[in-house]
Amino acid sequence: KNEVEQSPQNLTAQEGEFITINCSYSVGISALHWLQQHPGGGIVSLFMLSSGKKKHGRLIATINIQEKHSSLHITASHPRDSAVYICAVPLGSNYQLIWGAGTKLIIKP
Amino acid sequence: KAGVTQTPRYLIKTRGQQVTLSCSPISGHRSVSWYQQTPGQGLQFLFEYFSETQRNKGNFPGRFSGRQFSNSRSEMNVSTLELGDSALYLCASSLEGFTDTQYFGPGTRLTVL
Numbered sequence: 001k002n003e004v005e006q007s008p009q010n011l012t013a014q015e016g017e018f019i020t021i022n023c024s025y026s027v028g029i030s031a032l033h034w035l036q037q038h039p040g041g042g043i044v045s046l047f048m049l050s051s052g053k054k055k056h057g058r059l060i061a062t063i064n065i066q067e068k069h070s071s072l073h074i075t076a077s078h079p080r081d082s083a084v085y086i087c088a089v090p091l092g093s094n095y096q097l098i099w100g101a102g103t104k105l106i107i108k109p
Numbered sequence: 110k111a112g113v114t115q116t117p118r119y120l121i122k123t124r125g126q127q128v129t130l131s132c133s134p135i136s137g138h139r140s141v142s143w144y145q146q147t148p149g150q151g152l153q154f155l156f157e158y159f160s161e162t163q164r165n166k167g168n169f170p171g172r173f174s175g176r177q178f179s180n181s182r183s184e185m186n187v188s189t190l191e192l193g194d195s196a197l198y199l200c201a202s203s204l205e206g207f208t209d210t211q212y213f214g215p216g217t218r219l220t221v222l
Contacts (some may be wrong), residue, residue: 033210039195041146043213086151090207096142096154096165097207 006100019074021103023087033088077107114213115214121220127188134202141183195221
């Protein structure tokens with residue numbers, strides 16, 4: 001069993017739809033990362049959170065440490081949101097990140 | 110504040126050659142990690158350096174090596190290149206390690222012919 005599982009693997013939606021991407025993990029963690037990778041390859045850190053909820057623009061990330069689950073939401077989705085969204089958890093500050101397989105999101109106009 | 114820079118951005122080599130890639134982290138960041146990404150694959154962790162010491166290592170053969178200098182700049186070296194080494198190589202820097210926000214460079218795209 002993978003230590004970090006994301007769902008769905010692929011998601012196609014219409015512009016304006018509310019998007020939810022899920023991440024479940026089996027290891028004990030102190031923080032979780034959400035990152036975005038565009039087709040050109042560049043990776044951008046969206047959020048790092050250890051509890052509760054964070055919001056940046058149309059993006060919202062939540063985490064439930066007890067249930068070992070995090071979600072990334074996109075409100076009023078736009079074609080420019082099309083990218084691969086990845087969650088990653090560190091085993092500790094000194095240990096490598098365990099990466100999810102990524103969710104490929106396509107937003108159609 | 111300048112972002113993470115990687116040089117070169119593109120590189121073409123032939124089998125058997127060696128290559129050195131460079132990563133300059135954000136000023137003040139002491140942790141630099143390296144990743145390999147092949148087409149359609151996720152990120153594969155190569156290694157992480159912190160204060161000039163390799164602190165973590167992924168499951169790659171010894172042909173892959175790296176180092177970090179006192180100014181936190183890092184290099185990775187691949188010797189005896191194989192066709193399967195063709196990939197996008199990404200580095201990321203952070204203040205102290207993996208519980209800090211990771212800042213990625215644009216990557217070096219290596220093609221081995």
